[in-house]
Amino acid sequence: MDVVPSYLKGTALTWFNTMGAREWENSINKNQSFTYLFEAQFCNPFKMSQWKHQLRNRKQRAGETIDEYTSAMEELWKRIDPKRKRTELD
Template sequence: FKGGNQDPVEWIEAFSRACIANRVSEERAIVLVASYLKGTALTWYNRETIEEYIAAITELWKRVDPTDRRMELDKIHEFIEGLRPEFVVPVQSAMPQTVEEAMEKAQALETAFSMGMDLSVYSMMPGYL
C-alpha cells in the first residue's frame, strides 16, 4: 500500500484475500502487513507515534476478533512485533504480562526517546521506566 489515491479499504480487502489464499493466520497477517507498505504509507508508519499505533492495533483487533477471544500472550507478541525496531527489545525485556503493560512500557520509552535520553542497559531492565 502506497497511500495517495489508492483506496485503503480495497487494499486491505485484497491483502486479506491473499492471506486467506495462502493460509496465512490472522496473527501473522497483522505482523506482515507493515512489510507491504510503501511510499507515503511507509513514511507514516515509520513516524507513527506509540499512541497512534495503539489506537490502530486496538481497532484492528476489534475487527479481527470482535468477541476478544485471543490469548493475552498472542496480543502481547503481536503488539511488540508491530513496534518500530528501537522499541522491540526494551519492551520485550520488560516481560509484560498484559498487553496494557507492553503498551505502557512502549509509551514510556517513546517519552524517553523524545526527550533525547540515552537509554542505558539499566533502562532496559523490567520496571525501570
C-alpha cells in the first residue's frame, strides 16, 4: 500500500489520504479493502454510464493515427470492463 500514492493524483490522491484502508484486499471484511473502496468511489454507476457514452460516441479525430485511436478505445474499454467480463454497453 505504500506505493499507491505515487500512482494517484488530484481527487484520487486526496481520497486515498483520507479513506483509511490499509490492505489491498481483505477477504474477511471486503468493504474495508482498498480495491472495494476505490471501485465504490470511482467506478460508480454514474461514471460507468459516462464512460459507456464516451466509448459509444468516440470517433477517430483529425490527425489521430489508427494506433492512437485504438489505444484511446482500449483505455476506455479497460475502465468499463477491467476484469474482462465482456460487459454490455447497453
